[in-house]
Amino acid sequence: MHRPVDNFSVEAVVMTAVFGVDIGGSGIKGAPVDLARGVLAQERHKVLTPQPSAPEAVVAAVREVVRHFDHQGPVGLTFPGVVVDGHTRTAANVDKGWVGLDAAGLFREALDLPAVVLNDADAAGLAETTHGAGRGQQGVVLVLTFGTGIGSALFADGVLVPNTELGHLELRGKDAERRASSAAKERHGLDWEQWSGRVDEYLDLVEMLFSPQLIVIGGGVSRKHEKFLPLLRERGARVVPAELRNDAGIVGAAMAAARATD
Structure with a gap:
């Protein structure tokens, strides 16, 4: 059962490596994350965000990023908009086809892996307040x-x-x-x-x-x-x-996935 990502506590993280994906308006990047240290476990892989950024095209790009590492565990994904219970409610800088979608369900089905979706800046904030400038x-x-x-x-x-x-x-x-x-x-x-x-x-x-x-x-x-x-x-x-620069979204997404699948 997936739990919300607010009130995050690092003590809830029991795994040491989970995959994070940061979906942006111009690029989609991901990597396995060492959760104990809050750093990427391998160099990230990045692809351009499809234009138009319709759900099917973005899902295919995310699948390419995850499969680049042959990852088989939980995946956390950021989204540039409001996300409530895995559903994307707004889409200011991506295709409006995302509005109202069960994005978490869409990614779980496409990746055949446990997946959790959260707002992109919230993910970066989780990483920075746990491992970075706000700790x-x-x-x-x-x-x-x-x-x-x-x-x-x-x-x-x-x-x-x-x-x-x-x-x-x-x-x-x-x-x-x-x-x-x-x-x-x-x-x-x-x-x-x-x-x-x-x-x-x-x-x-x-x-x-x-x-x-x-x-x-x-x-x-x-x-x-x-x-x-x-x-x-x-x-x-x-x-x-x-402190985590542009890797914060990937790290925070992985943290959220670890907590949601605990």
């Missing part, structure tokens, strides 16, 4: 992933509030991720200083709403954190780069 931090922690969109994972004293999707907060009359994601940086041809100004606006908004003690910046752009973090204004919350 041991009490109070309110906000993990933000900047990529095709902006994902968010909100924790209060280590407890996850799932599916916050704060990239869709309104900023200057539109979804915040349309202005401040790393994809928006590329789309509008912004330099690091221009983009950091937009990120500052967004951080002002989330800080006003949630008063976090710590903000962890993740996603693909986190590997270039030295180019923009020093440009951000000082604020009440500490702002730090994700």
Whole structure:
């Protein structure tokens, strides 16, 4: 029986290696994960997200990633949208055919393996608060992933509030991720200083709403954190780069799968 991934406790993990898959708007990547250390057990394998990203095409791409490793155990998968009890409720940056699907059931059938699906930023947050920049931090922690969109994972004293999707907060009359994601940086041809100004606006908004003690910046752009973090204004919350960088989603997905199949 599958259990929800909120209120995650690392003590619930009894296996040392499970497979994680991170489904994004532009790429799908996966690898076996060493759960004891919170690191990839092998170099990840990545394929491009099919365009259009209809369910059948994405499932085929995920199957290719998993079969690349000949994996035969539980699989955790992230999804860029709201996920409740394995069902995908929204699909902002992938095909709308995902809305309302029993995604966990779809992947279990396609892979013929135990599978669990959760929000992509929630997965990254689980990894960062257990093994990365947020470990041991009490109070309110906000993990933000900047990529095709902006994902968010909100924790209060280590407890996850799932599916916050704060990239869709309104900023200057539109979804915040349309202005401040790393994809928006590329789309509008912004330099690091221009983009950091937009990120500052967004951080002002989330800080006003949630008063976090710590903000962890993740996603693909986190590997270039030295180019923009020093440009951000000082604020009440500490702002730090994700330690697991862009592997956090894979690690968090595997953690969720381990707990769900315990």
